[in-house]
Amino acid sequence: MEPFKNLINRDTVAATGAHLKRAWPRFDRKRFEAQATEGLEGLEFKSRAMQMADALQATLPDDFAQACDVLQASLAPPLALDAKGEPVSHSAAVAATGVAGWAVWSMGEFVARRGVRDVPTALACLHALTQRFTAEFAIRPLIQHHPAQVLDTLGQWVSDPSPHVRRLVSEGSRPRLPWGLRLQALVADPSPTLPLLRALQDDPSSYVRRSVANHLNDIAKDHPDLVAGWVRDHLIDAPGERSALLRHASRSLIKSGHAPTLAAWGLASGLKGEATLTLSSSRAAVGADIGLSVVLRSTARKPQLLEVDYAVHHVRANGGTSPKVFKGWKLSLAPGEERVLAKRHSLRPVTTRTLYPGRHVVDLRVNGVALAEATFLLSV
Structure with a gap:
């Protein structure tokens, strides 16, 4: 290029x-x-x-x-x-x-x-x-x-x-x-x-x-x-x-x-129900990607408008972590519905972010509230 x-x-x-x-x-x-x-x-x-x-x-x-x-x-x-x-x-x-x-x-x-x-x-x-x-x-x-x-x-x-x-x-x-x-x-x-x-x-x-x-x-x-x-x-x-x-x-x-x-967007209520997050692997390498699987289960009697995002807590050069939120899904979850969502997250380097090896936490956020998390080990 x-x-x-x-x-x-x-x-x-x-x-x-x-x-x-x-x-x-x-x-x-x-x-x-x-x-x-x-x-x-x-x-x-x-x-x-x-x-x-x-x-x-x-x-x-x-x-x-x-x-x-x-x-x-x-x-x-x-x-x-x-x-x-x-x-x-x-x-x-x-x-x-x-x-x-x-x-x-x-x-x-x-x-x-x-x-x-x-x-x-x-x-x-x-x-x-x-x-x-x-x-x-x-x-x-x-x-x-x-x-x-x-x-x-x-x-x-x-x-x-x-x-x-x-x-x-x-x-x-x-x-x-x-x-x-x-x-x-x-x-x-x-x-x-x-x-x-x-x-x-x-x-x-x-x-x-x-x-x-x-x-x-x-x-x-x-x-x-x-x-x-x-x-x-x-x-x-x-x-x-x-x-x-x-x-x-x-x-x-x-x-x-x-x-x-x-x-303002009608998303003030948190999820009424359960949310789980699993990753396709416990290990990943820089330059590859990793799969996210989300399961949402409603216990509500009415439809729920949901913004489902996720944050990756990237390891920094000093050993600390810094979260970056990524857009996931916008949906309406019906009463009693169970919904399965899937996404691939890229681990390719970009000009605005350097990827460092170490344990990375991924947390699932529904209407801005963190409800579940999973981890993977990133290697170079």
Whole structure:
């Protein structure tokens, strides 16, 4: 498999330089390409993007407004959306008609660095950039330094005709955006973004609505009761799309067994009956998988709505453990019913988690309550 970092490569730089030269004939393309590709093979993905931003900073006009005009003139047409309402992949580094995709990340970084001194010009440029590649990272320093000014503009953008721009309103202001600058003021007090989310939660684009769900999930990590209340209030007469959004926004709270959130979804009651969990083996190796078998037996007189998840308590490098909750099943258990559920759990390493050998506990959680557990020994 091609390394992810190679999405920004020498061809990306050369094509970007060509489009910038077309947009501004005085552009020093040779200097830009030399600086952007210096030691490129030894750099990881983000470092490549930041080095290209350094090269832009060294070669674009000193006048920020003029530099933004050059960037915008070099761009390809806005990314189209596919039949599912999702943007065309960013994997193409630069389009034949102009710059698009991952190369625009570097342009956004340039705007973020210089734009804190000219916010209106920076926001106008990001409005264009985000339609070719997300500007969610670039807008965050502007929010950090000029929150009132930027949030006022985002309030206008909630009705922008471009779903890319409307998504930026939500995604760019997420308190805990992965890979992005943490907006500590919004972590402490998310209330400034709530009117934006309220305006966007019924957006016609699933691309936008999913961002709103992820934004609410961010808020839930620090203000769980606020999000539980949001879900409770906005579930009333909710259309199907909003209900799905709220469910996605609730995912972390449901996994953690947050009682008000479970109550909002009609999951406040624990299982009336019995639950057992067995594993397909008492031993497993990194890179393999292990089977989970669950048996639920109802002793209730009414149907029970159940969220059945499981947590794997991964062994850490220091010998301790850290639980990770995985989604299992959502079901209605009939009165007196016995239901058997089965699942394979992958033990293949992932970039966000290193697997260490040792005794791993798996616990079964029904409506957020741990009811059964089993163990296996993981070896390398």
